[in-house]
Amino acid sequence: HVCADDEREDWARIAAEGFADDREPTQAEYDTGFMVAHRPEAILLLATVDGELAGTGEVLTGGGVGYLSGDATLLRFRGKGVQTALQRERLRIAAQAGCDIALTESKPGSPSQRNQERRGFRVAYTRFEVHRSL
8 A cells, every 4th residue: 555654654664674684674774764765756655464564665756757666575474475566556556647667676686576577577787786885
């Protein structure tokens, strides 16, 4: 479902925990989740499984393009269709907003890439990110 304003903190927490996999999220992951969750242009979605928060997704729309990001599923809910459901709903939202192109990103060869390809996405290019601690 699309997050209400009072659910944005939950979205940030679930996103950070989902990206952390089986370890405690870093402060940077929490900070990133909170930053994304409070962008006014972001349409945020929360997925539940049996009434428990299970995953997150985000869609931004504009200029005929829907950008899907923020895909995070808590470890214990993986393999239950959470990401697929979030992708379907975000594609629906983007189409309803008049978008005729959808973009997303993932690590090459990851389960996320495979899920995206099942939804019709195709690799456009591969990029590398370089990080440095200050």
